[in-house]
Amino acid sequence: MNFLEALLVGLDEARRHLGQTVLSLLGLVLGTGSIVTVLALFGGQTKQTEAFIIEQGGFGAIIVYDREESLQPTAMELASRRLTYRDAAYLKERATMLRGVAPGYFGRHDYRYGRVDFEGDVIGTTPDYAMINAIFTMTGRYISDLDVQRQARVMVLGWAYADSLFEGRADRAVGKIVNLGGKNYTVVGVMEREEFYWAPWSGNALAYRNRRAYIPITTAFSQYTGENDRLDFLTLKAITPTGGPAAEAQVRQMMLSMHGVEDFDIRPLGQRSADDAQFFMMFNIIFLIVGIISLFAGGVVIANILLASVAERVREFGTRMALGASGLQVFVQVIAQVSVIAVFGGLLGLGLGTALTGAVAHFMSQPAAVTGAMAAVALGTSLSVGAVAGFYPAFRAARMSPVEALRYG
Amino acid sequence: MALLEARDITKIYRLGRVDVPALRGVDLDVEQGEYMAIMGPSGSGKSTLMHILGCLDSATDGSYRLGGTDVGTLRGRELAKVRNQKVGFVFQTFNLMPRLTVEENVALPLQYRGGYTRRERRQRARTLLERLGMSHRVGHRPEELSGGERQRVAIARALVGEPAILLVDEPTGNLDSKSGAEVLETFREVHAAGDTIVLVTHDPNVAEEANRIVHIADGRVAA
Numbered sequence: 001m002n003f004l005e006a007l008l009v010g011l012d013e014a015r016r017h018l019g020q021t022v023l024s025l026l027g028l029v030l031g032t033g034s035i036v037t038v039l040a041l042f043g044g045q046t047k048q049t050e051a052f053i054i055e056q057g058g059f060g061a062i063i064v065y066d067r068e069e070s071l072q073p074t075a076m077e078l079a080s081r082r083l084t085y086r087d088a089a090y091l092k093e094r095a096t097m098l099r100g101v102a103p104g105y106f107g108r109h110d111y112r113y114g115r116v117d118f119e120g121d122v123i124g125t126t127p128d129y130a131m132i133n134a135i136f137t138m139t140g141r142y143i144s145d146l147d148v149q150r151q152a153r154v155m156v157l158g159w160a161y162a163d164s165l166f167e168g169r170a171d172r173a174v175g176k177i178v179n180l181g182g183k184n185y186t187v188v189g190v191m192e193r194e195e196f197y198w199a200p201w202s203g204n205a206l207a208y209r210n211r212r213a214y215i216p217i218t219t220a221f222s223q224y225t226g227e228n229d230r231l232d233f234l235t236l237k238a239i240t241p242t243g244g245p246a247a248e249a250q251v252r253q254m255m256l257s258m259h260g261v262e263d264f265d266i267r268p269l270g271q272r273s274a275d276d277a278q279f280f281m282m283f284n285i286i287f288l289i290v291g292i293i294s295l296f297a298g299g300v301v302i303a304n305i306l307l308a309s310v311a312e313r314v315r316e317f318g319t320r321m322a323l324g325a326s327g328l329q330v331f332v333q334v335i336a337q338v339s340v341i342a343v344f345g346g347l348l349g350l351g352l353g354t355a356l357t358g359a360v361a362h363f364m365s366q367p368a369a370v371t372g373a374m375a376a377v378a379l380g381t382s383l384s385v386g387a388v389a390g391f392y393p394a395f396r397a398a399r400m401s402p403v404e405a406l407r408y409g
Numbered sequence: 410m411a412l413l414e415a416r417d418i419t420k421i422y423r424l425g426r427v428d429v430p431a432l433r434g435v436d437l438d439v440e441q442g443e444y445m446a447i448m449g450p451s452g453s454g455k456s457t458l459m460h461i462l463g464c465l466d467s468a469t470d471g472s473y474r475l476g477g478t479d480v481g482t483l484r485g486r487e488l489a490k491v492r493n494q495k496v497g498f499v500f501q502t503f504n505l506m507p508r509l510t511v512e513e514n515v516a517l518p519l520q521y522r523g524g525y526t527r528r529e530r531r532q533r534a535r536t537l538l539e540r541l542g543m544s545h546r547v548g549h550r551p552e553e554l555s556g557g558e559r560q561r562v563a564i565a566r567a568l569v570g571e572p573a574i575l576l577v578d579e580p581t582g583n584l585d586s587k588s589g590a591e592v593l594e595t596f597r598e599v600h601a602a603g604d605t606i607v608l609v610t611h612d613p614n615v616a617e618e619a620n621r622i623v624h625i626a627d628g629r630v631a632a
Binding site: 012016315316318319320321322323324325326327328329401402403406 | 460463465466485486489490492493494498500504506508517518521522566570
């Protein structure tokens, strides 16, 4: 008896016990369906995260912060000047793994133009900042090297600020004088509107980038810090998108030699906000749990049905053995029966998962899709559950002595 | 040399700590083309003997040769092969597969043997069913058949693999007298065609059909 024939017998058995077959199918279908959906959503989110990282400056963009001061700082820590403009200059000159270095000042100041007046964020930086963060001007230009050299009183407005200050006419901002913290600045450019949405219900994840203005770092020092060259952050970009870790290592080495102590943190730019990530993780875990429970239930039902069906057919197996079936052939017959259920369950589950993924992708605007690999995983899981559930009943059937089997019942 | 040679066959069942002897040294020869009946009351060991002769079970001790092969030492898979190729079983309760058609039931042993196409298996099954006067029933399920017809299907199934020996267990036990007579008539025809038959029964009327009767009592050949 070859496997195909065993499969046909299996199909017949499955049809004969339709109610039980449907029950075990349900378990397998729900299980594989959930697993397919989770995988597809995971895949979609990975794509989303990638898009978000690229939007924020791409892979290889790095940010350095001062590490929080320890409660009882050591002499080395006290001696360190922390993150300064000199670190930036040193890295820019010597770091071979970097193609961009932008020191950053961060402050909050009063913006005033005409009757509009509000407090908002100010970033003091250098021309590299635009390249590192993949931001572009909508009108005018970004900060230039000359601006930095001359400590020029120029500013580049984020889109939202330009929109507010000029009451919906951001395009007219260039050339105007805006008062920032009591000092007048000439607007030389307005940035493009930055946007990224994880899902329709979540807001613009890049909104903060529209609510700020950029000024030369040197201007920030002279106007607001009293010539102190301490930095609030330092953004960097590796020479290649995959060069991030290598660049981080080199930067760590060089900064350690400057500071004498590791009082800074280096991490890749563009990590997803923790809230968003948590929400999706919860969502995925729920689906995954449903999947595992369903598969488990399906497996238990299958094992049960097979055991019952084996017990019911002891004499049949005895007869088959008397006609010349070997233990292996009986084993194959029972396994074939479960295979039929498992394959059908897996395929139906795959269909359900694909439909569910489509629905989720549609209603939640997620770029989720079922790939061939996911389909393979789903079918593989279903078959494994079937095999595990079917093994014991099949083994029992195969191990029966023909005489005892024939006498049974 | 006899077709079937059993020497000093002993079978002991172990029930817990007690050894229960079912066969205590049986010698038996069956010649090619013989029609033999094994008779004995229930508990005499005749069923055990038939199981051993049919390679469904192995003896605790003794030697057994079937068609020149020493099968006493075989186990598991080899024994299954011997059952498939050399033995044809006919059971008291027919033991047909309820979901298979008559034709599929008859072809089953060939399926386990391998090496036959579906078409060849079908052809051989049909030929046999025709010979036993069952060709009008090939596509039916066992449940649609009378008892006598079922037993004739079972005989066809036992013969399809051209076994060396036909082992028959109480063939008329589940049949009314008319069907029983028909089935016995079928065995007569099969024997006339040259097949070797060993029939186990406690019914003297059935045993009389055979050329030779061997009585079993208390695990021994009585006469």
